[in-house]
Every structure is written in C-alpha cells, then in structure tokens.
Amino acid sequence: MKKLLYILVLFTLLLSACGKNAEPKEVAVDQDTSVKDIVGAIVKNKFTVEETDGIVTISIQDTDVREGSKNQMLKDSGRIFAELSKLKSVKTPSIIWFAPLTGANNNEEMTEVLSVYFDEEDFRTVNWADYAQLNIESIATKYRENPALGD
Structure with a gap:
C-alpha cells in the first residue's frame, strides 16, 4: 500500500514538473502587435508607452522592489528589447524603471532606478535571438x- 502511495505521489510530482515552463513565453509579434501589447x-x-516616429520610451513603475530586482529588471528589459526588435516601426527604444525609494521625509517616492537606451544603429546591430x-x-x-538599486 505504501509503495502505491509513493508511486502516486511521485507520478503527481512528475506531472506537475512537466507542466511548468522554465522559459518565458514568447510574445506573438505580427504587424498588428503594439509596443503596449509586448510590454x-x-x-x-x-x-x-510613448511613441513618436520610431522613438519609443517605456516607463515602468516597479512597486515590488527587493533584493535581486536589478537582475529581474535587466532580464525583463532584454526580453522587451528582443520583442521590440521584431517591430520594424521601432528605431530607438528606451526603458526607464521607477521604484519607490524613501525620501527625506520618509515618504516613498517613485524614483528612476534604471534607464536603458539604444540608438538605432546599436539596436539593429544586436543579435536579440538569445x-x-x-x-x-x-x-x-x-x-x-541609481546607486540605491544595488545588485
């Protein structure tokens, strides 16, 4: 009986592990996809999102900043840039991350913590596939x- 129970538990764990996808889902980008859809x-x-003549500025407010957030912001930024590279209309993209930092009056204010910008030449030169x-x-x-972001 115990063997059967162990087998069922193992089988259930195996099935649940197979259902998890460690890789992020790719965004289906076509001619109707907007920058807002991607982000x-x-x-x-x-x-x-602000868009003017191929200049795209994305401002993201991350209210859940904690240790390791910089790495996550960079991963998300890379993924966004990779998807944006599939849109011919995007020439010079930038992503600005904001997060609440405690101000002089102990108020948490949204402050720019990370900013990434690509000019058109650099953006088109990068191989975004990986x-x-x-x-x-x-x-x-x-x-x-921002120095407050840390690693």
Whole structure:
C-alpha cells in the first residue's frame, strides 16, 4: 500500500514538473502587435508607452522592489528589447524603471532606478535571438542606474 502511495505521489510530482515552463513565453509579434501589447505580456507592473516616429520610451513603475530586482529588471528589459526588435516601426527604444525609494521625509517616492537606451544603429546591430545571454549594461548605447538599486 505504501509503495502505491509513493508511486502516486511521485507520478503527481512528475506531472506537475512537466507542466511548468522554465522559459518565458514568447510574445506573438505580427504587424498588428503594439509596443503596449509586448510590454503588457512581459511585465505585470504599471507602465506607460510613448511613441513618436520610431522613438519609443517605456516607463515602468516597479512597486515590488527587493533584493535581486536589478537582475529581474535587466532580464525583463532584454526580453522587451528582443520583442521590440521584431517591430520594424521601432528605431530607438528606451526603458526607464521607477521604484519607490524613501525620501527625506520618509515618504516613498517613485524614483528612476534604471534607464536603458539604444540608438538605432546599436539596436539593429544586436543579435536579440538569445537575449537572455546578453549583458544589457555593456551593450546599451546609454545605461544608467541609481546607486540605491544595488545588485
């Protein structure tokens, strides 16, 4: 009886492990996909998108900042840039991350903590196919982070 119970538990764990996908889902990008669609599929935070003549600025408000957030922001940024590279209309993208930092009056204010910008040449030169392996900090045209963000 115990063997049967162990087999059932093992089988259940195996099935649940098979159902989990460690790789992030790819966004289905076609001619009708907007920048908002791409960002909304990747981040669950509040965000805004400004687009003018191929210049795209994405502002993301991350209210759940904790240790390791920088790495997650960079991963999400890389994924967003990779998906944006599939849109011919996007020429110079930038992503600005905001997070609540305690101000002088102990008020938590949304402050820019990370900013990543690519000019058109750099954006088109990068091979975004394996975005997870890219070092966004070193390949971005402009990269800036708030010292409070840490590693």
